[in-house]
Amino acid sequence: DTEVTQTPKHLVMGMTNKKSLKCEQHMGHRAMYWYKQKAKKPPELMFVYSYEKLSINESVPSRFSPECPNSSLLNLHLHALQPEDSALYLCASSQVAGRTYNEQFFGPGTRLTVL
Amino acid sequence: DAKTTQPPSMDCAEGRAANLPCNHSTISGNEYVYWYRQIHSQGPQYIIHGLKNNETNEMASLIITEDRKSSTLILPHATLRDTAVYYCIVTRGFKTIFGAGTRLFVKA
Numbered sequence: 001d002t003e004v005t006q007t008p009k010h011l012v013m014g015m016t017n018k019k020s021l022k023c024e025q026h027m028g029h030r031a032m033y034w035y036k037q038k039a040k041k042p043p044e045l046m047f048v049y050s051y052e053k054l055s056i057n058e059s060v061p062s063r064f065s066p067e068c069p070n071s072s073l074l075n076l077h078l079h080a081l082q083p084e085d086s087a088l089y090l091c092a093s094s095q096v097a098g099r100t101y102n103e104q105f106f107g108p109g110t111r112l113t114v115l
Numbered sequence: 116d117a118k119t120t121q122p123p124s125m126d127c128a129e130g131r132a133a134n135l136p137c138n139h140s141t142i143s144g145n146e147y148v149y150w151y152r153q154i155h156s157q158g159p160q161y162i163i164h165g166l167k168n169n170e171t172n173e174m175a176s177l178i179i180t181e182d183r184k185s186s187t188l189i190l191p192h193a194t195l196r197d198t199a200v201y202y203c204i205v206t207r208g209f210k211t212i213f214g215a216g217t218r219l220f221v222k223a
Contacts, residue, residue: 004158033211042213042215043213045211045212090158092158092159102211103164104151104159104161105161106158106159108157109156109157
């Protein structure tokens with residue numbers, strides 16, 4: 001299984017809502033990533049988990065809260081988002097974070113709209 | 116992280132080779148060059164990577180100059196399904212910074 005799955009595919013939420021995005025992989029990868037992608041822009045790295053520990057937080061606002069409950073699962077908890085947070089949220093995984101060679105496998109993304 | 120520079124867009128005729136250039140003049144000794152592509156509304160897809168030698172796989176070839184300051188991704192026989200944004204990335208470890216990429220249009 002060489003797939004990264006993300007749920008839901010689409011999410012619409014109000015600014016006072018709390019929601020979560022889910023990402024799953026069963027490739028035995030020990031590094032997992034969250035990216036944010038605005039329309040017609042490249043993906044921007046948000047968080048990196050390595051061996052279930054947060055390794056990188058790219059100065060992401062606290063209204064985004066990542067969680068890695070086990071090596072196969074990555075969540076992104078959302079609370080009090082702003083309309084400008086509307087974007088495609090991409091999850092990726094790789095064998096090991098921090099190595100020089102590090103091919104990442106991406107999921108299809110969750111398209112988030114904040115009203 | 117080394118910065119990459121790519122042309123914003125390129126056209127290619129179907130069946131011809133697509134040659135996508137990338138400049139990475141600040142690359143350091145142990146940084147790899149990666150290529151990903153993103154077809155509209157999908158997640159990026161890994162294509163190929165290299166350090167200093169030329170590489171080939173079932174999708175593409177990667178030519179890296181001897182001084183490693185630039186590289187070229189070659190799609191040998193482009194099809195309409197190769198229309199996508201192609202990202203050249205230089206990174207060490209897990210901090211992947213995407214540049215603006217090249218939007219490749221393959222035309223019939």
